[in-house]
Amino acid sequence: MTSPTAPGRTPLVVMASGTGSLLESLIARGGAEDSPFRVAAIVVDRVCRAQEVAQRNDIPLITCRVADHADRSTWDRALTEQVAAIGPEWVVTAGFMKILGPAFLGRFGGRVVNSHPALLPAFPGAHGVAEALDYGVKVTGATVHLVDEGVDTGPILAQQVVTVDDDDTADTLHERIKTVERVLLADVVTALVTRGVVIDGRKARIP
Numbered sequence: 713m714t715s716p717t718a719p720g721r722t723p724l725v726v727m728a729s730g731t732g733s734l735l736e737s738l739i740a741r742g743g744a745e746d747s748p749f750r751v752a753a754i755v756v757d758r759v760c761r762a763q764e765v766a767q768r769n770d771i772p773l774i775t776c777r778v779a780d781h782a783d784r785s786t787w788d789r790a791l792t793e794q795v796a797a798i799g800p801e802w803v804v805t806a807g808f809m810k811i812l813g814p815a816f817l818g819r820f821g822g823r824v825v826n827s828h829p830a831l832l833p834a835f836p837g838a839h840g841v842a843e844a845l846d847y848g849v850k851v852t853g854a855t856v857h858l859v860d861e862g863v864d865t866g867p868i869l870a871q872q873v874v875t876v877d878d879d880d881t882a883d884t885l886h887e888r889i890k891t892v893e894r895v896l897l898a899d900v901v902t903a904l905v906t907r908g909v910v911i912d913g914r915k916a917r918i919p
């Protein structure tokens with residue numbers, strides 16, 4: 713296997729706040745012989761399993777907590793500078809539970825990709841799985857989209873449907889959605905790095 717740090721692989725920064733299973737999927741895909749990208753650094757906003765994933769894979773870890781800064785905009789600027797120092801071509805939010813602010817999007821706007829566990833524009837926000845289940849939907853799914861200044865409002869790159877079972881809990885449904893996300897996100901990131909994206913208003917297309 714070619715070293716994930718081999719020259720010629722597009723550097724990504726992946727941001728997470730939780731278990732880090734989507735992050736692990738990106739690390740695995742980035743380490744494949746023919747992968748066009750590598751995970752150059754991992755950013756977290758809290759103590760979480762994703763920190764252990766970084767250490768286990770010997771990938772540089774940045775921990776940037778809102779509570780360590782005077783206010784949200786100071787955090788946004790500090791986060792921006794720390795990520796900019798890595799020099800990523802793309803940033804992926806993979807279960808990163810903070811809304812990125814104007815400083816970050818001013819620097820990386822158009823190059824931030826998010827995976828959301830619902831079929832946007834339905835059920836945006838931090839609790840999409842539980843809200844979809846509580847609503848009584850029969851299908852939900854995963855959405856990979858570009859990140860803009862809104863909350864889960866950026867142009868959609870890809871979606872995949874997941875059926876809701878009668879006996880689903882939020883946890884069982886979320887785990888099935890994650891199974892889809894781990895492949896969908898890695899596929900979309902690979903395509904973006906290789907072929908870029910064409911934006912036309914709300915529409916995004918990977919050529």
Ligand SMILES: Nc1nc2c(c(=O)[nH]1)N[C@@H](CN(C=O)c1ccc(C(=O)N[C@@H](CCC(=O)O)C(=O)O)cc1)CN2
Nearest residue numbers: 805808809810811812828837838860861862863864865
């Ligand atoms: N500018 C943007 N930043 C981020 C987006 C986005 O669409 N625009 N997506 C999120 C990921 N996400 C949904 O996919 C999401 C995560 C968190 C929240 C939220 O309400 N966060 C609260 C705090 C919640 C907490 O700390 O547990 C907040 O930021 O104040 C909404 C959507 C990644 N960033």
Ligand SMILES: NCC(=O)N[C@@H]1O[C@H](COP(=O)([O-])[O-])[C@@H](O)[C@H]1O
Nearest residue numbers: 730731732733734807827828829837
């Ligand atoms: N709105 C943001 C949001 O809910 N993101 C979700 O957090 C999970 C992270 O899983 P992981 O920690 O196992 O990678 C994923 O399902 C992702 O879509």
